Structure formats: structure tokens, C-alpha cells
Amino acid sequence: MRVELRGITKRFPGVVANAGVDLEVDPGQVLALLGENGAGKSTLMNVLFGLYTADEGEIILDGEAVRFTSPADSIAAGIGMVHQHFMLVPVFSVLENVMLGVEPRTRWGGLDRSAARARLIELSETYNLAVDPDAQVEDLSVGAQQRVEILKALYREADCLILDEPTAVLTPPEIDDLFRIVGTLTAAGRSVIFISHKLGEVRHIADRIVVLRNGEVVGSTTPAESSEADLASMMVGRAVQLVVDREPSKPAAPVLVVRDLRVLDERRQEAVHDLDLDVHAGEIVAIAGVQGNGQTELVEAITGLRPIDAGSAAVYGRSLSGLGPRQLVELGVAHIPEDRQRDGVVGAFPVRDNLVLNTFRRRPFARGLSVDRAQVQANAEQLMADFDIRAASPQVATSTLSGGNQQKVIVAREFGHAERLIVAAQPTRGLDVGSIQYIHRRIVEQRDEGAAVLIVSTELDEVLALGDRILVMFRGRIVGEVAGADATRDHLGLLMAGVTA
Amino acid sequence: MNGTTLADQGRRIANGALVPLLALFSALVVGGVVIIVSDADALRAWSSFAANPGNAVSSSWEVVRDAYVALFDSSLGSGRAVSETLLEATPLILTGLSVTFAFRAGLFNIGGDGQFLAGAMASVYVGFSLDIPAVVHLPLALVAGVVAGALWGGIAGVLKARTGAHEVITTIMLNFVALRLVDYALSTEVFRRPDRSDPISKNVLGSAQLPRFDSDLRVHTGLLIALAAAYGIWWLLFRSTVGFGVRAVGASPSAARYAGIAVGGTWILSMLIAGGLAGLAGATTVLGVRYRLTGGFSNLGFDAIALALLGRSHPAGVVGAALLFGVLRAGATGMQAQTSTPVDIIVVIQALVIAFVAAPALIRAIYRIKAGRGTGPVAFSSGWGS
Numbered sequence: 001m002r003v004e005l006r007g008i009t010k011r012f013p014g015v016v017a018n019a020g021v022d023l024e025v026d027p028g029q030v031l032a033l034l035g036e037n038g039a040g041k042s043t044l045m046n047v048l049f050g051l052y053t054a055d056e057g058e059i060i061l062d063g064e065a066v067r068f069t070s071p072a073d074s075i076a077a078g079i080g081m082v083h084q085h086f087m088l089v090p091v092f093s094v095l096e097n098v099m100l101g102v103e104p105r106t107r108w109g110g111l112d113r114s115a116a117r118a119r120l121i122e123l124s125e126t127y128n129l130a131v132d133p134d135a136q137v138e139d140l141s142v143g144a145q146q147r148v149e150i151l152k153a154l155y156r157e158a159d160c161l162i163l164d165e166p167t168a169v170l171t172p173p174e175i176d177d178l179f180r181i182v183g184t185l186t187a188a189g190r191s192v193i194f195i196s197h198k199l200g201e202v203r204h205i206a207d208r209i210v211v212l213r214n215g216e217v218v219g220s221t222t223p224a225e226s227s228e229a230d231l232a233s234m235m236v237g238r239a240v241q242l243v244v245d246r247e248p249s250k251p252a253a254p255v256l257v258v259r260d261l262r263v264l265d266e267r268r269q270e271a272v273h274d275l276d277l278d279v280h281a282g283e284i285v286a287i288a289g290v291q292g293n294g295q296t297e298l299v300e301a302i303t304g305l306r307p308i309d310a311g312s313a314a315v316y317g318r319s320l321s322g323l324g325p326r327q328l329v330e331l332g333v334a335h336i337p338e339d340r341q342r343d344g345v346v347g348a349f350p351v352r353d354n355l356v357l358n359t360f361r362r363r364p365f366a367r368g369l370s371v372d373r374a375q376v377q378a379n380a381e382q383l384m385a386d387f388d389i390r391a392a393s394p395q396v397a398t399s400t401l402s403g404g405n406q407q408k409v410i411v412a413r414e415f416g417h418a419e420r421l422i423v424a425a426q427p428t429r430g431l432d433v434g435s436i437q438y439i440h441r442r443i444v445e446q447r448d449e450g451a452a453v454l455i456v457s458t459e460l461d462e463v464l465a466l467g468d469r470i471l472v473m474f475r476g477r478i479v480g481e482v483a484g485a486d487a488t489r490d491h492l493g494l495l496m497a498g499v500t501a
Numbered sequence: 502m503n504g505t506t507l508a509d510q511g512r513r514i515a516n517g518a519l520v521p522l523l524a525l526f527s528a529l530v531v532g533g534v535v536i537i538v539s540d541a542d543a544l545r546a547w548s549s550f551a552a553n554p555g556n557a558v559s560s561s562w563e564v565v566r567d568a569y570v571a572l573f574d575s576s577l578g579s580g581r582a583v584s585e586t587l588l589e590a591t592p593l594i595l596t597g598l599s600v601t602f603a604f605r606a607g608l609f610n611i612g613g614d615g616q617f618l619a620g621a622m623a624s625v626y627v628g629f630s631l632d633i634p635a636v637v638h639l640p641l642a643l644v645a646g647v648v649a650g651a652l653w654g655g656i657a658g659v660l661k662a663r664t665g666a667h668e669v670i671t672t673i674m675l676n677f678v679a680l681r682l683v684d685y686a687l688s689t690e691v692f693r694r695p696d697r698s699d700p701i702s703k704n705v706l707g708s709a710q711l712p713r714f715d716s717d718l719r720v721h722t723g724l725l726i727a728l729a730a731a732y733g734i735w736w737l738l739f740r741s742t743v744g745f746g747v748r749a750v751g752a753s754p755s756a757a758r759y760a761g762i763a764v765g766g767t768w769i770l771s772m773l774i775a776g777g778l779a780g781l782a783g784a785t786t787v788l789g790v791r792y793r794l795t796g797g798f799s800n801l802g803f804d805a806i807a808l809a810l811l812g813r814s815h816p817a818g819v820v821g822a823a824l825l826f827g828v829l830r831a832g833a834t835g836m837q838a839q840t841s842t843p844v845d846i847i848v849v850i851q852a853l854v855i856a857f858v859a860a861p862a863l864i865r866a867i868y869r870i871k872a873g874r875g876t877g878p879v880a881f882s883s884g885w886g887s
Contacts, residue, residue, distance in 0.1 A: 305759065326761030337759050346753040353745070358760040360745050369741045 001062055001159035001191060002026050003048070008057035010043055017043040019215045020057070025160065025191040025208075029447065030182060032206035033195045036235055036404075036432030040215035041195045045162050048193075049081045050074035068485075081162040086145050088136035094131055094148050095120055098155050123154050127184050143174035150181065160191045165200055166321070171290045171458060172496070179205055187248025196433050197235070199228040200461070211235055232433050245438045247448070248485075249468040251280035255421050255452035260311035263297040271297035273476040274311065275460055279421065284443065284453040286467030286484070290496050294476035295379045295456045296338060299425045303335040304328040315421055329358045330423075333415035338425035338456075340403075344410040347399030351391050352380030354398045355413050379416075388413035388438065404435030410432065411439055415446055422446055425456045440465060460489055474498045516624070517818065520838045521811055523864050524857035525825065532566040532850040535841055539566045568842040575835020576828040582835070584718035586789060590827030591720075592617070594727040595782035597808035597819035598734050599654075599775045603668075604814050604827040605738055606771035607751035612672025613678035613779045613802020616650040620780025621787045622683055623649035626692070628705030628787065635708040642709040643726075643784050650780015651773045653679060658772025662765030668772070676802070684796050702734055702794040711789035723785030728820065730778060735816040737774075747771055779805075807855045826851065 005023040009016065019042045027033040035041045046052045048059060050068030058065045060079055068074045071081075095113065104112040120133050129147045131208060137145060146166060150212055153161055163182075167175045182192055196202050196487050202209055203223040211219040211234040219226075219234040226234075256279040263272040271294040279285045289295055300306035302313055304325045307381055313320045315331055325335075337343035345354045356365050356376050364375045378425035380394035389408045391401055398409060407427070414422070422444065428436040443466060447453050457463050467484040480495040546553070546560040546720060564809040576586045589611045596613045603610035610616075624646035657675060686692045687700035694703050711721045738744035750767040751758040758764050782801060787794055808826065812818025833847035857864055864870070 303759075324761065324763070325759060326763070329761050335759065342753070343755045345758040346749050346756045348752040349749065353749075357749065357756070361742050366742045369743060371742055371745055372741060373740075 003079075003160050003191060003193075004060040005044070005048065006058050008044060008047055008054045008059075009480035010040075010047055010052055010054050015215075017215050018047070018054070018454045021212070021215070021217055023210060023217070025193060027159075027189045027191050028186045029184055029207045030192045030194055030205055031204040032108055032209045033193060033212065034197060034199075034202050034209055034231060034235060035212035036197060036434060039212040039235070041212055042164060043215075044212070045081065045164060045193065045195060048074065049079060049162060075156050075158070078157060078159035079162065080156060080158025080160070082146065082149040082153060082164065082166060084165045084168060086149050088137045088148060091136065093134050093136055094140075095133040097137055097148055098133075098152050098345060102156060105458060120151065123151055127151075127154065127181060127188070129181060131235065141174075143170055143177060144172070146174075146178065147181070157474065158190070160193065161185060162193045162195070165197075165430070166194070167196065167198060171263045171292075172460070172493070173290065175201070194378045195271065198501065199231050199433070202231065203228060203405075213237055219412045223393055228476075235432070236434050244437075244444055244465050246444045249283040249447065251283040251468070252450070254278045254280050256313070256315055256454065257317075258302070258311070261298070261301065261308065261312040261313055263294070263301040263306060264309050270309075270475055272301065275476070275478060277478065278472070279452040279454050281420070281450050281452050282300060282447060283468045284358075284447050284455060284466050284484075285480075286455040286456065286457060286463040287473050288463040288467075288470055288492055288496060291458045293473050295425070295458075295473055297476075298473070299335075299338070299454075299456055303333060303423055304426055326358075332419050334419040336407075336410055336414055336422070336424040336427050338429075340407055345398045345406055347397065349398055350395045351384070351389065351398050351401070351409055352376050352394035354409050355380050355383050355394075355416070357413060359413075359417075383412040383416055387415075387442075404431045407431060407435065411442055415442060419451050422451050422453045423456075424453070427455065428457075429459070436462075460492055463492065464489070470498055506671050517813055517815070518821070518872070520861050521813075521818075521822070521858055522863050523868055523870075524811075524854050527857050527867065528850050528853035529569070531853050532846060533569070534850055536565050536568050537561045537847055539843065539846070540841065550591065550699065551556060554759060564840075564842075567840045568836055568846070571836040571839040571842075572832035572847075573828070574832075575839070576832030581718060582831065584715075584720040585722070585831035586824070586827040586853075587720040589830045590823045591724045591727050591789070592782040592786050592799075592801050593804060593808055593823035593826055594731060594820055595785065596779050596805035597812060597823050598730060598816060599778035599782070600777065600805045600809040601812065601814045601816065601819055602734055602747075603771055603775035604736070604809055605744075605751045606747045606767055607754065608658075608661070608668050608768060608775075609655065609806075610657075610672055610775045610779075611669050612675050612776070612806045613782075613804070614798045615672065615676035615784040615798065615799065615802070616653045616776040616779035617786075617799055617801055618676075618679040618683050619653035619776075620646035620650035620783030621635075621794055622679075622686060622783075624709075624784035625702050625787045628792075629703040629708035631709075632706065633708065638706070638708040639788070642705070642788055643781070646780045646784025646788075647777045648780070651777035654772040654774075654776015654779065655769060657776075658769035661772070662768045664704075668768075676798070678761070680796070680798060681742060683794065686795065687796055694793075700796045705788055705792045709788055709868075710792060711785060719790055721785075721789035723789040726781070726785055730781065731816045731820050734774075734778070738816070743770070803849075807851070810855060812857050817830060825854075 003025045005021060008018050010018040016053055021044055028327055033041050043052065047054045050071045050073050052071060059068065095117055099116040104115040106112045117133055124131055129151055131144055131147050131151065137148060166178055170178060185192055194205060206223055209221050209223065210217055211231065213235060258275060258277040261272055261275045262270060265271040275298065287295060297306060301308050302320065304320065304323050304327065308321050315333060318331060324390045341347065346357065356379060359365055360371060365372055377394060384391065384394060387408050389412060392403050398406060428439050443453060455466055470482045470484055470487050470492065471478045472480040472492060474496065482491065543564045546557040550557045575582050577583060593598050596617065600610050601615055624642045627642040627645040652830045653675060657668045657730035658670040661668045684700060687702060692702045694701050700808045711723050713721045738748065746767055749762055750764050754764050777803060804826065808819055809823045829847045829851060833844045836842050837844040
């Protein structure tokens with residue numbers, strides 16, 4: 001199906017989210033929609049999916065203008081959307097999720113599960129989407145859940161599939177799988193709109209690339225015509241440097257010393273096995289690895305959120321066993337959590353309160369039992385200026401900020417006072433180029449001021465950009481160490497897959 | 502510098518009060534229809550509508566007008582009426598604050614009745630058993646009520662923090678435990694009045710009674726305690742480090758935990774405070790107006806949930822909502838006495854107010870108000886089971 005958008009304009013009170021956007025996708029094509037957070041990509045796709053109605057402009061499918069007032073209309077017209085946050089019922093099986101809302105009926109009006117099952121199996125074979133129809137969705141990996149979402153769209157006979165930041169939640173092997181799936185879909189003549197802000201991916205998978213900035217199309221190009229640097233400067237509106245500029249590290253005394261550490265996960269299985277790790281003042285140690293290899297548990301143990309089962313971890317010689325997050329804050333341990341919206345900020349709180357979330361009990365923010373609101377406000381104004389946090393005022397709810405600005409709130413809070421050890425998990429996941437660059441620069445700055453920095457990331461680009469030393473974690477162990485300067489993508493990739501030289 | 506101007510604040514309060522006020526208005530309108538339907542004369546006039554349409558309309562109008570005039574006359578029309586209104590509002594303010602405080606910590610305190618009974622029982626006991634000067638007796642009796650209520654609420658807090666038991670279940674169960682405990686106590690010689698065989702306690706001594714403002718009016722100084730508590734809870738929630746932690750836990754337990762706030766400890770503290778407030782409601786009721794303890798639920802704990810919802814989980818809103826309920830309750834008796842309208846109509850109006858407030862989208866649609874910016878814990882009514 002050929003999908004065209006003509007002059008789409010969508011206004012919200014106070015902002016123009018899309019201004020006269022033109023777009024077209026041909027059958028069998030992958031169109032990448034590239035742009036920073038807040039550029040208007042999701043709004044545009046929500047217009048195409050019928051969640052929003054455009055103020056101006058029209059949607060043309062195979063030459064015919066259509067009007068969508070709800071997703072039901074767009075689904076009926078052959079448009080399918082896989083949202084960034086999956087819309088699945090966790091306690092239903094794969095089959096139940098796929099047929100939900102379009103259940104085939106038997107002659108007696110009952111559910112015709114076998115018809116649905118046959119159709120699902122046929123689809124998953126045709127498109128090479130391996131998934132067990134009877135598995136419960138909550139037991140599936142994120143990658144498998146995404147396959148269920150794609151199957152759901154195909155089951156509803158989607159001709160044009162919108163994938164909203166599909167790789168944000170995936171591990172590198174899952175990303176490869178997804179790309180293969182997209183290839184199969186286009187080979188079968190379906191069109192795909194791929195929303196992303198990851199330049200490498202977009203160049204890899206797209207036939208054509210449309211770049212959005214501030215709600216307008218600022219460029220329409222192909223992977224062959226534009227380099228990553230070209231795309232980045234289109235997105236940001238200025239030339240950007242993708243590599244962080246930094247001096248070689250000057251490691252001093254060890255700050256974090258971990259010996260024979262063993263940590264258990266929720267199911268009381270060993271997630272971290274007898275792990276040794278040193279992080280020195282003035283260096284950045286980056287831990288690479290596919291998600292789910294014990295990194296989360298390691299970080300939680302070091303930040304006081306999870307008990308240490310055996311072995312030891314110490315900051316400046318002070319054992320962390322039995323200490324909680326509050327004592328660790330007082331020891332000078334900063335933590336940028338992996339799931340920023342859930343664990344990093346209280347979304348309903350104003351920005352200024354989130355900036356003192358771990359220090360509100362201390363002077364100068366507390367005087368006895370009362371909160372010194374003038375100090376909290378002054379602190380917020382200072383940090384918002386220092387860390388370039390874009391919010392209308394310190395009073396606005398933090399949940400209304402873009403992902404990049406929310407992360408800056410966390411970074412500002414954690415870096416705002418002199419820190420000895422910084423533990424950052426996935427510090428730039430899901431952020432746009434500008435924010436990534438900014439946060440990387442801040443991390444390097446902290447290192448140069450003498451902080452010990454531990455980065456945990458599943459993104460190789462980030463590990464390579466930041467790590468003075470790079471460790472690779474696999475099944476709860478460190479399986480390799482590479483000096484940052486000598487590291488190559490291929491070598492790390494092999495280590496991450498568990499292949500040791 | 503505060504960052505918000507006075508005008509801003511005024512606008513915010515006006516916005517916050519708009520939906521509840523429109524809800525009240527809508528409830529009175531619908532309540533009027535119910536009054537017409539339940540009135541024999543008005544119904545007869547409607548059955549002969551074709552013959553005499555003017556009569557149907559005018560007799561309906563008269564019925565509704567008389568009922569509402571009587572309602573407001575007997576709740577606001579005289580000094581005695583206002584006294585009765587304030588008397589009704591006093592415990593409602595305190596139990597409403599109890600639910601509000603717990604809710605700000607992310608907890609649903611359904612145990613207001615049990616905590617109320619625990620507080621009332623302790624206060625009555627201290628009130629009749631000690632013979633000491635009023636300067637110490639009255640404060641001691643009040644404190645006993647607060648402590649007993651706090652402990653009763655605290656049980657649910659500890660169970661939640663230590664074992665994860667859902668507070669809705671435990672507080673409901675504790676209500677029944679408190680109910681039966683009072684029944685039992687009233688059957689023992691310690692509590693039961695010697696000259697009576699029915700379950701009724703000994704009388705609170707004069708030295709432990711809350712003074713009245715005027716010997717002819719029943720409203721008592723418990724009202725001042727309730728208003729002071731409202732201010733204190735506002736300060737605690739919005740100006741103190743304790744409240745900062747409580748609100749952080751309520752809004753996002755995981756982010757609070759990551760920032761080093763003890764989530765379990767905050768839950769326990771919040772249930773202690775919530776229980777203490779409901780216990781204080783019990784204390785002021787037995788020390789201020791009843792002077793004795795009898796069995797049975799007061800239902801104040803359940804009404805308190807509605808109050809917290811109506812008051813948008815803000816102490817000032819709770820005071821306003823409690824005064825409104827006070828008007829309705831004090832007026833109901835007078836309305837029934839002066840007109841043939843049954844007292845139950847007030848329950849209907851209360852329920853309608855709550856239903857309209859719980860569905861702000863409905864009110865907005867009826868009155869074509871634009872949706873405001875995300876305002877506070879409006880999700881009170883839709884946050885169950887989280």
C-alpha cells in the first residue's frame with residue numbers, strides 16, 4: 001500500500017507539533033522517520049494511526065484521501081502500529097493477545113481458538129516470527145513481546161506497519177532479529193515506517209530517510225546520500241561531534257573495590273558470580289554486555305538496593321554490606337538508575353523537588369523539620385541553568401519534560417555536589433543526539449575532577465565513547481577486559497556473546 | 502522568593518473548587534428531581550399534566566423549594582442551626598484528614614471506623630476512670646484517643662511494610678475487630694454503666710469534657726482542635742521534610758526508594774498519623790458531645806473516604822467538604838420535620854456529589870469546561886488496586 005501524508009499540521013495548546021509535513025511510503029519500502037525527542041515523530045504517527053486528528057492536511061492511501069477518527073478506522077484501512085510501550089495484556093497468552101478484539105467465532109458464537117491458532121501459526125511461519133502461541137506474554141522476553149505486537153498487526157492485515165522506536169528496548173541480537181523481520185515484511189510487499197533517533201540503525205535499514213525537527217521536515221534523503229554526521233546535523237540543526245573529546249585518564253587510588261561478589265536475583269538465583277572489580281579515581285570503567293547478564297543486580301548491590309549475598313564491595317575502604325541507598329548517598333555515591341521514569345524521578349513532583357529528592361533532609365534544604373523552600377527553589381534555578389534543563393519553570397511536573405530533560409534532572413541532582421563514585425546504568429538510553437552528547441561530556445568532566453565512574457551500558461557506541469577500561473559481562477561474570485583505546489566493536493561483540501579468545 | 506504569586510495561588514484554589522462546586526449544584530438539581538418523584542402531590546400533578554401543565558410545574562417547584570429552604574434553614578438559618586452544622590463537621594474534618602494523609606503516602610485507609618472506635622474507647626476510659634484536675638485530665642483523655650487510634654492504624658502500616666499485606670484488607674478487618682472489642686468492653690464491669698443492662702459506658706467526668714463555646718449550643722472546642730489539626734497536617738504534608746518523604750513515597754515508591762527514602766518506614770509512620778487523626782475524631786466525639794461510648798460503627802470512616810475525594814486530598818479541601826457534609830446532615834433532620842421530604846434524600850445528594858466529583862470528565866462535559874492541567878491526586882477514585 002502506498003501511504004501519503006500531505007501538509008499535515010497538528011497544533012496543541014501552545015505548540016505546533018507538526019507543521020505542514022509531507023511524507024510518502026511505497027509498498028515494499030522502509031521509510032525511516034528520524035528526529036530528536038520532541039521533534040514531532042510520534043505525533044505524526046499518531047495522526048496516521050487515528051489517535052489524533054490533524055488540524056490541516058490529508059492522508060492518502062493508494063491515491064484515495066481518507067479520514068481517520070479512531071485507530072479502528074486506520075486498522076481497518078490496513079495500518080498497524082507497534083508502540084514503543086507495548087499494548088499487550090501480560091496475563092493473556094500470545095494467541096489471546098493476538099486475537100483480542102477480532103476474535104473469530106464458531107457457528108455457536110463461541111471463541112474459535114483453533115481458527116485463530118491456525119492463522120497465527122501461518123503468519124509466524126510466513127514472516128519467520130518465532131513465538132509460542134500458548135506462552136503467557138509476561139513470561140516472554142522484550143524481543144518476543146515485540147514479535148507478538150508485530151503479529152498482532154499482521155493478524156489485522158496491516159499493509160503498512162509503523163514501528164515506534166522499536167530498538168530502544170532491544171538487545172543487539174534482538175535488534176538483528178528485528179531487522180531480519182523487517183526485511184521479510186518488505187519483501188512481501190508491505191511498507192514499514194521506522195521511527196528512530198539512532199543514526200546507525202536508520203542508515204542500515206531504511207530505503208528513504210525523512211528528518212523532522214521542531215515539527216517540520218528538514219530533510220529527505222537516502223542512506224547512500226547522507227553520512228551519520230550529515231543526519232545528525234540535520235536533526236540537531238548544527239554540526240555535532242559524535243565522539244566525546246577527552247584526555248587520556250589519569251587513574252589514582254582505587255575508590256570502589258569489589259571482591260568475590262555474589263548477588264542473587266528475585267528468584268534467588270545467582271545473578272553475579274564471584275565478581276572482582278576495581279574503579280579508580282579519575283577513570284571511567286564501562287561494563288558492556290547484553291542485557292540480563294547480571295549488570296542490573298551488580299549495580300543494585302553497589303548502590304545499596306540489593307543485599308550482597310557473599311563477597312565484599314567497599315567504597316574508600318568502607319564496606320557496603322548492610323548499607324542502604326541513604327547511607328550511600330552520604331558516602332558520596334551517585335546513581336543514575338537504568339529505568340529513569342520509574343526509579344529516577346517522581347513524575348508528579350515539580351522539577352525543583354526532584355532536584356533535592358535525595359538531599360531534602362540535609363542542610364541547607366532542611367531546617368529542623370521544615371523544608372526551606374527558598375533554598376530548594378534557588379538550588380533548582382542554579383541546577384537548571386548549569387545543566388541546561390529545559391522546563392518552563394522549576395514548578396512544572398517532571399513527567400511533562402522530555403526524556404532527555406528528565407535525565408538531565410537526574411544527572412544534575414546526582415552530579416550537583418562533589419561525588420566520589422558515580423554509578424550510571426544506561427545513562428543515555430532512548431535519548432536524542434544532543435542530550436547524549438551533553439550527558440557524555442558531563443560524565444567525562446566528573447572523571448576529570450577526580451570521580452571514579454562506573455558505566456553500565458548495552459550500547460556499544462556508548463561503551464566505546466566513554467570507557468577508559470572496558471569490561472564485558474556475560475552470565476554474571478567479567479569475561480574480558482580491554483583498554484578503551486584498543487577496543488574494537490567486533491572484539492567486544494564476540495565477548496558479549498560469550499566467546500572468549 | 503516563592504516562585505508563585507498570590508494571584509496564581511488564588512486561581513489554583515478557584516480551579517480546584519470549581520468541579521466540586523458544580524458537582525454540588527448538579528447533585529442538588531438531580532436531588533430535586535428525586536424529591537419531586539417521591540412526593541405524592543407533585544406526582545399527582547404530573548399525572549394530570551395534559552389537563553393542567555402549569556399546576557405540575559408549579560407544584561413541583563414548591564415541593565423542591567420548600568425542601569431546600571428547610572434544609573438550609575435548619576443548617577445555616579440560626580445560631581443553633583450553625584452550631585449543629587459545625588458539630589457534625591468536627592469529626593468529619595478529622596477522619597477526612599486521616600484518609601487524606603494516608604492517601605498522600607499511597608495508602609487507602611479504609612480503617613477510619615476502627616481507629617475512631619479505638620480512640621473513642623481509650624478516651625472514654627481515661628475520661629471516666631481518673632479523677633484528676635481538668636488541666637491534666639482533658640489533655641490526657643485526648644492523647645489517649647490519639648495514641649489508641651494511631652496504634653490501631655499502625656498495625657495495618659506494620660503489616661503492609663513487613664509482609665506486604667494490602668492495607669485495604671487489613672484496615673477493613675481491623676474495623677470489625679475494633680467493633681467487637683468495643684462490644685466486649687461494654688459488657689464488662691470496667692466499662693458498663695452499673696445501672697444499665699444495655700451496652701453503654703459510664704459517663705465521662707466533667708474534668709475530661711471538652712468545653713462548649715456557649716452552654717446552649719452543642720458545638721464544642723473539638724472544632725478548634727480539628728481546625729488546628731487541618732493546619733498542622735497541611736504544614737506537615739507540604740512544608741516539612743516528613744511530608745516531602747511521604748508524598749514522594751505516595752507518588753513513586755520506587756523512585757523514593759532509589760533516593761534513599763525508607764518506604765516501609767514511611768508507610769508505618771503514615772498509618773500511625775492517619776490512625777491518630779481518626780482516633781482524635783473518636784476522642785472529640787466522646788469528650789465533646791456524647792460523653793459516653795455505645796456500640797456500632799459511626800460510618801464516619803467511610804464518609805471520610807468521600808470527603809478526601811471531594812476535598813481533593815488537600816487539608817483545606819477536606820475542611821470545606823466536611824462543612825458541606827455538616828450542612829447536609831444538620832439540615833436533613835430539619836427538612837424531614839418541616840416538610841414531608843424523607844431524610845434519606847440527603848444520602849442521595851451526598852452520593853451524587855461524590856459520583857460527580859469522581860467523574861470530573863462528566864462535570865466538564867456538562868458545563869463545557871476545558872480540561873485543566875494535570876491536577877493533583879484526582880486519580881483518587883480510579884487508583885484502586887495499585
